[in-house]
Amino acid sequence: MRIKKIDRYIFTEVLSPFLAGVFFFLFVFLLFQMLRVAEELIVNNAPFSLVVKLLWALLVNFLPLGIPIAFLMGVLFAFSRLSGDSEIVAMKASGMSLLSISRPVIFLSFLVAGVSLLLTLNWAPWSESAMRNVMLKIGSRRFASAINEGTFTKGFFNLLIFAEKVNNRAGRMEKVFIYDERDEKHPLTVVSKTGELIRVQSNEDDLGGLVMQLQDGSIHQTDQDKASYNKIDFETYQIYFNIPDPTGKFGFKPRMYLAHELLEKIKNPAASEKEKRELSSEFWRRISIALAPILFVFLGIGFGTVRTRGARFGVMIIAFITLGIYWQLQVSAIYLGESGLLPPWFALEIPNLLVAIAGCFAFRRASW
Secondary structure: OHHHHHHHHHHHHHHHHHHHHHHHHHHHHHHHHHHHHHHHHHHOOOOHHHHHHHHHHHHHHHHHHHHHHHHHHHHHHHHHHHHHOOHHHHHHHOOOOHHHHOHHHHHHHHHHHHHHHHHHHHHHHHHHHHHHHHHHHHHHHHHHHOOOEOOEEEEEOOEEEEEEEEEOOOOEEEEEEEEEOOOOOOOEEEEEEEEEEEEEOOOOOOOOEEEEEEEEEEEEEEEOOOOEEEEEEEEEEEEEEEOOOOOOOOOOOHHHOOHHHHHHHHHOOOOOHHHHHHHHHHHHHHHHHHHHHHHHHHHHHHHHOOOOHHHHHHHHHHHHHHHHHHHHHHHHHHHHHHHOOOOHHHHOOHHHHHHHHHHHHHHHHHOO
16 A cells, blocks of 8 residues: 555656646647737638637647657656655665656556557647648638728739629628739630639649639620620639649648558558658657657656756756757658668667667666
């Protein structure tokens, strides 16, 4: 019973700062994203429901990185306090080894790793896709907001547009006049009672386009060479605008695939070797990040088990440096896996292997 109470006590000592760290990092991350969200809400006239979806997707997307950081901080804070208050010394004097003291923390690390695995394999890819879809919806409203009610709008995909009434939120217009001179020899004038902007996407790998669908109107065309004039009445007329994506920001990426989708594409015989390496690197990157909390236990206990209170600040500095080095190693490992210099499964485990070595060294030093 005494050991169980101690286990429960140590478990709580780590759990509390870990949860506090998760909320703290989420708050800091959300604080940095507020300007972006405010822009989408105010400047682009996005509805509040879309902004809430964007915030939720951003937070879920950040959790796979935030949880391992918060867990390492939780272990460091807990064992730094236990060591500073000489509780570790008292436990060792009663016959407990550092490994037995660490038992509840190791158990907690497996729970955290399980949650991280669910996040990295499925929830984070879902959030990536959700962010992309929300941004596409907000983008269509951004194009609608470019058309001003009751005035001539220039530069809308090289068209001159006039609409007597405009509903920017719904992307609808009434009494629309369009002058299209993209073909200088055959300029068009289009007049319609109503119009609507619709976002379309040809496939998942591109940004898609925008369709202006006009109802109940007429097309007036002048041929300058033949000095002729034609008029065509229509019930529905559509103008397609291609939206370029030079940055590749909205393209469908491996991060957006769920775990089973990644494995299916890796096994696809039609996929190129380069594509398979990129997909394999992404899959093993997720596994590597999910396993990080288990390895951070020994690193956190080794660095956190100090004998003076004044060392706590130094411990935190070491923790931030360690995290910075770890993520840099992740970036390098991804490059090694995608370039084919090393097998992806091996390259992406190098950061964890180095953390395990450093953790064992620190843990042994703390086992006095």
